[in-house]
Amino acid sequence: MGGDFGPRITVPAALMALERNADIEITLFGSEDEIRKVLPQTAAKPPERLSIIHCDESIAMDEKPSSALKRGKQTSLFRAVESLTQSTRLCKAVVSAGNTGAFMAIGKHLLGMFHHIDRPAICARLPSANERTWVLDLGANIDSTPEMLYQYAQMGTVLVRTLENLDRPEVALLNVGSEQGKGHDTVRLAAEKMKASAQLNYVGFVEGNDVFTGNVDIVVCDGFVGNTLIKASQGLARLISGMLLTDLDKTQREYMPVIAGFVEAFCAQIDPCRYNGASLLGLNSTAVVSHGSANANAFAHAIELAACESKLELPLKLSSHFNQ
């Protein structure tokens, strides 16, 4: 029910993900009426491997996490997360384009967190020259302590090791300069901790531009900074796409029909939606956050990320890492 468009996007996305992945099953939590309205008219019953669990209520995008947790038991988000718990074991991963704060609060409440982890973190892969840089935290925590930054580095390492099959992924810490001694106490203390850890392949400080050069596998930062970074990048990518088409139309009108297809493909490539789907790390199960404005294809990507994390048993690997 979440995101800017609710079932109009999430239902077609689910069908798309089912079609592309023969080995997954999807359960939709939400208003059965609304869901059925967007299911293909011809289908008398839901397609195979798709089930619907009707929920009367849903959590508003701007609802406070505390209120969501208190009144939320009958909401689609609460029940979707609940389907992952030990008592039900109905599902193995949950995806939502809804209220991220509420998602985190319900996730912590119902699924619990790994030992030695203070707060969950949001992690996603950004486009880069070699498409390999994962960044966390992207907005779960806006006052990260050195210890929390250190925990992000650990979680990011396990994630990249699992999803990218890299043995010792390189971790860097985002700072205002790459020289030692740069930055405030928080990053300097976090750097000390990371340097001292045998589990991490810590390579030092990087700056904002390094997120897009693909020089390191993981960039760790506070959620306020990460959130600004990802949103600014989305804003700039959109600005550039728009400028590209306008400029092209002005100066190369005769070639526009020929290269319009190219430009369209290119814009899709830099579209943040292509990288939709961010992992909510730290919870005892797989949870993936989708961008609220994602289209069906982008939401399907988020579903596929969740399926992939679940198949590769990322939660188990994280849990054994932190429970050592």
Place this chain on the structure above:
Amino acid sequence: MGGDFGPRITVPAALMALERNADIEITLFGSEDEIRKVLPQTAAKPPERLSIIHCDESIAMDEKPSSALKRGKQTSLFRAVESLTQSTRLCKAVVSAGNTGAFMAIGKHLLGMFHHIDRPAICARLPSANERTWVLDLGANIDSTPEMLYQYAQMGTVLVRTLENLDRPEVALLNVGSEQGKGHDTVRLAAEKMKASAQLNYVGFVEGNDVFTGNVDIVVCDGFVGNTLIKASQGLARLISGMLLTDLDKTQREYMPVIAGFVEAFCAQIDPCRYNGASLLGLNSTAVVSHGSANANAFAHAIELAACESKLELPLKLSSHFNQ
């Protein structure tokens, strides 16, 4: 002498700025030998309106501000800033692509700051749909208090009023969400102060993407966040330019000669160098920071920004605003 290329860039940039602006004079501070090496061979003496003041030393890019201040009296940067002081009044504005921390420390020491201003801030205009959004602080202060954010808003307002001739520029505060109550104490307290100020046209919180939509005139943020934002944007712009040319070459090779010119022009347009030149606000005089990797054209832009601020008497306007 500063930046990645020293006089090889700054000298041609100075000649470019002189040619484009009949009403400015430029004094170069640095190694006379090195400067003369890059002056046009045919010129027996420096071009008109250009003078050279030889300095034996210069400040290294990675030198600590405290050391620069202590040992720096004979350096090009120190003497350039000194040329603006009451005792000399040789120059009216200073531009450097050198060590920003040293530039700030020497600036504070020699020029002094406005009353009621705790720390200088770095302010620049970013590309946006209508090219109007100025952002500060871009990295001068990485632990801004609510009071400092409030001061940035004041300084940004005077700058935009002066340079863009806008009576009541709209100021927004960067946050992780636009709803009231979002963010940490620092931004919430700063928002309260801005809301209560009759001098500010405060419009509320904005998110990272709003920096590039041009919806507000001024975006205020802490320097750690602003520094990451601007560097990440530069990284993404370069990534996109590179991808654009590679993709074009792969898929549209036959049209490449036709549209290569267009792509080149487009890439130049999104090049951060085009927006080179950031104002160091808070000092009792005009000081402009250039990107270390700026080319001659970009450094000339920084010189022109300094000339413009000086002609429009921005320091005087700032000083009378804060001394009210």
